[in-house]
Amino acid sequence: MLTTVPDIEEIIKNRFILTHFQPQVSLKRKAVVGLEALSRGFDPQSGEIIPPTLLFEQARDKASRLALDRACRTNAVEAFAALHRRDKSVMLSMNMDATCINEETRGSNHILNLVNRCGISPNSVIIEIIESQCDDMDALMAFVKFYRKHDFLIALDDVGAGFSNLDRIPTLKPDVIKLDRSLISNVDKHFHKIEVVRSFVQMSNRLGCLVLAEGVERAEEAMCLLSNGVDVFQGYYFARPAPGLDAVPGMASKVDALAEKHRENRTQQIADDKRLYSSYHLTVLTMCQELAESPYKDMGKNLSGFIETYDNVECLYVLDMKGNQISDTICDPTRLKTSKRFLYEPAAIGMDHSLKEYFLPIQAGLEKFTTQPYISLASGNLCTTISHVFYHKSSGRHRILCVDMSREDSCIC
Structure with a gap:
């Protein structure tokens, strides 16, 4: 057990x-794509390792922090x-x-000179x-601009x-976003x-940067992240830091x-989704055929009958071709969250x-459209809405049946 730490100046000097x-691992490429360098100190007398937290705590002033930071980077690059x-x-x-990024260190080119050497x-x-540790945003932006110009990644x-x-994030436009272990x-x-991970993945796709998850300790975490758009991982599950x-x-x-x-999971999920959505579309098509033949005055009764007939139907309503609702919204009362009315x-x-x-694609010319799962404003539950055009014979007009299918049993990953 380390009881004393050598003087920080001695650590840096010697x-x-x-x-x-x-390792940083890409599962889709089945390869190590990067190595993160992590520094530890050591006591030359006992040979004991000085943990990084304890090591960096010794550098209490700006000059010591900068000197220690550069010493660690030099070791990493040379190794x-x-x-x-x-x-x-x-x-x-x-x-x-x-x-350490401030007006005093701008222009030192320390990292560039080090890698070139x-x-x-x-x-x-x-x-x-x-x-968030940098107080000088102008210096940070200049630092990022300089090193990106010289082909480094940020x-x-x-x-x-x-x-x-x-x-x-959009201001700095990083090449890599590392998701913190507390999120993972x-x-x-x-x-x-x-949902937070998905948001970062979506933003990163738009910014053109890669998402890396650090602190992965379980296979289930990696599987969940992979299915939600993350491909590069770092953590004890794959490997602990080693010299x-x-x-x-x-x-x-x-x-x-x-x-x-x-x-295997994705293949099975695609097959399951195909069967599920085929069932949804058949159900909605059957409803449309029945509504097409029924008088306008019976529309509410027909919608209520559909609720009783089909267990996975949560809410139904009919729109005209301009997107205006022309029927009541008929809901399964057992699914409504009365506490959140x-x-x-x-x-x-x-x-x-x-x-x-669910309306805009119909307006664009599609006959039917199926949304991704989302929280319904009608019920507060996770659902998928299917919109389908049908020709209502008694009115001589095209209408749109919208059906909210319950997705509450969907897994979270």
Whole structure:
């Protein structure tokens, strides 16, 4: 047990620093795509490791933090250089202490000079930054602009944790967004965490950056994230940080097993969805055929009958071709959340649906459309809405039947 820590100046001067590497794994490519360099100190007298938290706590002033940060980066780049000579496909990911990015350090070019000296291509280096730690936004933007100009990649670390400034993501336009372990832990068990992950994935797709999940400790977490658009992972489940650069025993078999399991799950899910939606469409088509032959005055009675006949139907309503509701919304009363009536209320006759997702494709010319699962404003439940055009013979007009199918039994991943 380490009881005393060597003086921080001694640690920096004599480079009493070890670099451990943790793999970053792409499951779809079944390969290690990067290595994050993680620094630890060591006591030369006892040989004991100084944990990173304890190590960096010793650097209490700006000069010490900068000197320690540079010493750690130097160790990391020098240790990675040997691997880079053998394999140019693996990236080096290393942390930059964002508190050190300010007017005083602008223009030092320390990282650029370091990688050039060690013969590493800048486009093989990812600089990780926790942007919320930087007080000088102008200096941070200049830093990012300079290193991106020289082909380095920029990653935002700990995204989704605490008070992360999300508005800076589109401003900095990072190449990689690293989702914090607090968001990833047990993500397969928490719907709200999955929704946050999906939001980051969607935003990243639009910004053209990659999402990496760190802190993955369970296969179920990796499977859930993979099914929601995340492909690159880092965490104890795959490998703990280690001083060597060699392949981690057993990791390849884990990657292969997860990739195969994902393939099986997606194949099964696609087949299940195909059967489910075929059943939905047959149900809605049957309803449309019956409504087409019925008088207008019987529409409400017919809709109520459909609720009684089909167990998975939650709500029904009919629109005209302009998106105006011309029937009452008929709902299964057992599915309505009475405790949340002030939030969720079935729409009434005359309601304008012209901007709803299930109407716009019909207006664009489709005969039918099926939405992705969403929370219904009529019931507050997870549902899928199917809209289908039918010709109502007694009125001589085309109408649109909208059917909310319950999806409450859907798994969260």
